[in-house]
Structures are given as structure tokens and as C-alpha cells.
Amino acid sequence: MDENESRISALTLRGAQERPMNEKLFVLTLSFSIDGFIRQVLTQKNWEKAYNKHDNSLRLTVKLDIKNNGKIIESIKLIRKAIFFWTRNPKIDHRIWIMIVKDDTPFYPLEEEEARQLLFDFIKDIEIKPDALRKGKNDITVLVELSWGKHEFIEKNSVKKESNIQQIDNN
Template identity: 35%
Template structure:
């Protein structure tokens, strides 16, 4: 089974913006496939025992204005999520009594310890990022906006290397004076 970037969507609140306003677009996407299935307690313990304790998932998002000549708008996002496997005695974390390895997922240097395996998969592999730009970058009129997304990671005990790009469907916004 392979990995894919799926469910890519753009969401905006109002349909119209004034020329000087800041525009916020939510970019949502998920990683589906082999990694989602392999990211489980059994594989965490195997990887931990082989000293494969850190998993780094790098991703980026660029917004662009559509049309014949696409051009980047706003500031591109280039960041990562980092998983650290650790040994614990906390019975609330590990679901199986004899297993003692759990995960901590960090995004933008903010650590988070999920309560269960499903929550860990969602935190690591589901994305919802807010992208901002000034409406004056587009000018007055109707504009189509799209997003280019890339995701990559290196080979690990439970995951093959991955490097892929995906595009969202374009949405239309209107800028008024």
C-alpha cells in the first residue's frame, strides 16, 4: 500500500474582502495509506527497540492566484511535525499492559502527548493550517486561489520514504474597494 495526500481543501469565511483587509484561508489535508496503518503501538515498540526513536514529517503549503500565470501570494509555510518515541510507566497512556512505549508529537516546538493510538494518528497525519495574505496582493476583482502542498519523510522501521506534492481545487474570492 502506498501513501497519498488526500482530502485537500481550501476554506474561507466571507466571500468578499475589502482591498486593505487580511484574508485568511484554511488549508486542510490528510495523509492516508501505509503510514497511517503502520503508525501503531506495536510498531512504535519495534522501532524503539531498534533505536529508531524520532520521526520527522516535513510539510509545506504555498497559496497561489490561479489563471494562466500562477503566482505565489502570501508567505509560504514550511514546517514539520516531530514524533518522539519514549518509554513510560504511565498506565493511562499504554493500552496494552506489557507495552511501555508511547509517542509525543511536536508541532512548532509545542509537545503533545495523545491519549490513544487513533488520536496520535490524527494529530500527526491530519492537517488544518491557517494561511494569511493581504487582499491588496491580488487587487480589485474576482480571483481564483489554489494551494500547493508537499509532504516528505525519510525511511524508518515502520515507514518507507515519501516525497509528494498535491494541489487543491481552486476557490474564488472577490476583492472590493
């Protein structure tokens, strides 16, 4: 493994269960993390250098291709942003800090590690309609493709990985 490489890790698809309030949907939970170089370089020192050069945000684009027996039945796009800003928060010992936008909600972490967890750790419920499934057994997988642009502290890149198979029985 190259030390300058980023990767998707702990990719798990689980929990093929019917939702009690709406029995028509199958719900799977997808969880994964982004590890490696991109996670290591997201430090206060690096985001302050980037801010000083007018590089004020890092945007992660995540594309989830939900597949049934190898055929894409739905695609979902997720966006996560790290925005670097000037702060006067007395709880923070630095003048440049970070805000994470996750599911259109801003978060203001107090620690670097908390910022990395908010930006790089994902848990997503995926709802599958029965009409996207055929009768009987269906093998569901999710192809995760993550990309980001060039920034002061990291080059443009993308990574992808396919999840384990989760079987849904559609009777």
C-alpha cells in the same frame, strides 16, 4: 491504489472571509489528511521496534505553496514530529509510547488512533494580505507537498496534491 502508497486526502480550501478584527487580511482555511500506508504502519508495535533500534522519531515536513492565478505568492513550512519514548504512565499498557509535536506544542495521546489523528490530520488558517492580490477576482489554490525520511517501518517518500480553487474578490 497500491497498498504501500500514501496519499493526501480530503484536501479542502474554504472560507474566503475577511477577518473582523483586521479587515486588511483575507483568511482561508486549508484542511487535509494523510492516508494510506504511512498512517497504517504508525502502530505501537512498529514504534516500539523502531525505538529498540534507536530510531526514536518520525518527522513530517509539509510545504504549502499558496498560489494566486497559478503564481506562488507565499510558501509556508510546517513540521510535525512523532517522538517515541519510554513511559511509566499507568494509563498506558505499553512501555514505549509516542508524543506528537504539533505547532511546537507537545501532545501525549492515550490511544494509537488519537496519535494518528494528531500527526496526520491538518487544519491551517492561511492569511493573505491584499497587496499579494490583484484588483478584482483572484483564484487561490494551495499546493501541499509532504515528505518524510526513511525509518524502521517506512521508506523515504513524498506526496503532493493541489487544492480546489477558492475565489477572493479584492476590490
